[in-house]
Structure formats: C-alpha cells, structure tokens
Amino acid sequence: MSRFESLFAGLTFRTSTPAFEVGDEVPAFVTGRGDDGLLVRVGDTVLELPDADPSLLDAKVQIEIESFDARTHRGTARVVDVLEEAE
Numbered sequence: 001m002s003r004f005e006s007l008f009a010g011l012t013f014r015t016s017t018p019a020f021e022v023g024d025e026v027p028a029f030v031t032g033r034g035d036d037g038l039l040v041r042v043g044d045t046v047l048e049l050p051d052a053d054p055s056l057l058d059a060k061v062q063i064e065i066e067s068f069d070a071r072t073h074r075g076t077a078r079v080v081d082v083l084e085e086a087e
Helices: 003-007
Strands: 025-034 037-042 045-049 060-069 074-084
Touching: 025 045, 045 060
Parallel strands: 045 074
Antiparallel strands: 025 037, 025 060, 037 045, 060 074
C-alpha cells in the first residue's frame, strides 16, 4: 500500500441523500409536517412519520425505517423512542 493509499484508507464522503434499509433504527429530529403526518429530514432524504404524535415536532427521536425508495430518497418510519422532548 502506498503512502497515499494509507493516508486515505477508510475515508468516505458524506452524502446529502443517505439511503436506509427497512428495519434500520436511527436517531433523528422531527423537522416538519406533511400531508400525512410529521416529517424527518436527513439531508435531502425525507421520511414520513404517519402515526406520530404531533407534539413530537422539533423532538429528537429514535425511528425505525418501514419503507424506503432509494431512487426518490423518500420513505416511511415509525417512532421507537423519544430521545429529547421538543422545547
């Protein structure tokens, strides 16, 4: 391995459209409201929380991905736990 390769080994670039798999659990902030409920935005990826309590707007929550379309970077999720209440 060259010095250049060893210097940059393991380096990855962050994307503005992260992808998720069904069943993934991730922490996220509830950032808005949509037609079908609350929304979580992770970069340009949008996850809908259709059954979430409206009082969770601006809260930090642990969510589980229920569906995800990698082509459109949209999906649905459910709230597993509230990590920080909204102020």
